[in-house]
Amino acid sequence: MKTRFILIETSHAGNVGAVARAMKVMGFDDLVLVNPRWPDVLTRAEAVERASGATDILERARIVPTLDEALGGMTHLCATAMTPRDFGPPTRSPRKHFEELLGQSQGMEAPEGVAFLFGSERYGMKNDDVYRCHVALSIPTNPDYGSLNLAAAVQLIAYDWRQALAARFGEAWQPPVNTEPRHADAAQVAGMLAHWQQALVDIGFLDPAAPKKLMPRLAQMFNRAELTQEEIHILRGIAKAVTRPGP
Numbered sequence: 467m468k469t470r471f472i473l474i475e476t477s478h479a480g481n482v483g484a485v486a487r488a489m490k491v492m493g494f495d496d497l498v499l500v501n502p503r504w505p506d507v508l509t510r511a512e513a514v515e516r517a518s519g520a521t522d523i524l525e526r527a528r529i530v531p532t533l534d535e536a537l538g539g540m541t542h543l544c545a546t547a548m549t550p551r552d553f554g555p556p557t558r559s560p561r562k563h564f565e566e567l568l569g570q571s572q573g574m575e576a577p578e579g580v581a582f583l584f585g586s587e588r589y590g591m592k593n594d595d596v597y598r599c600h601v602a603l604s605i606p607t608n609p610d611y612g613s614l615n616l617a618a619a620v621q622l623i624a625y626d627w628r629q630a631l632a633a634r635f636g637e638a639w640q641p642p643v644n645t646e647p648r649h650a651d652a653a654q655v656a657g658m659l660a661h662w663q664q665a666l667v668d669i670g671f672l673d674p675a676a677p678k679k680l681m682p683r684l685a686q687m688f689n690r691a692e693l694t695q696e697e698i699h700i701l702r703g704i705a706k707a708v709t710r711p712g713p
Contacts, residue, residue, distance in 0.1 A: 486520040597682040
């Protein structure tokens with residue numbers, strides 16, 4: 467099972483290095499940064515110093531301009547949002563969600579790729595980014611002071627995820643060999659949703675001036691469906707067909 471940690475619009479180079487250290491301690495090495503404040507953040511002195519020996523994680527890390535580009539191969543998205551949203555995916559504690567996610571996989575296919583998304587240190591995650599996720603993870607903290615440093619939050623999530631993986635697959639679990647994914651990844655789902663959005667506008671079902679929550683609701687519906695790649699092709703074919711000019 468692939469595991470990826472995604473940092474969105476990170477503003478402090480030192481936090482990136484500390485995140486790399488937290489990941490390596492727990493045995494994870496797939497780090498992607500989306501539009502960080504510093505384009506050279508992976509080589510800045512603060513990042514290298516705070517990595518404290520985990521520079522191999524920084525060297526392997528990728529920087530991409532958009533979240534869509536960070537999601538290739540990921541089929542289950544976990545937002546990290548300390549403040550529950552009034553709309554969107556369910557909010558759960560990490561440990562409880564991981565037990566359910568992997569426990570339900572007994573005799574079934576486990577997720578092919580799990581991504582943990584972390585927002586900006588100053589603003590957290592944007593609502594639109596939370597809405598596209600399957601779950602919002604909220605770390606239980608002191609109700610009078612719930613502010614967590616980014617690297618500390620990554621450390622806690624990574625620890626609970628490692629414990630859940632060990633319980634499910636055994637202490638000797640290893641990253642999977644490269645295989646062709648059966649499920650559509652998050653980037654493919656996002657592309658299909660964009661195609662549907664345009665089609666719904668074209669046929670007059672969706673008013674772009676007053677979209678309300680239609681697209682986030684569709685995103686949540688398709689997340690629950692766990693679409694395969696073949697089903698993505700079918701849905702995009704439908705979107706193309708409904709906007710095709712008549713004879």
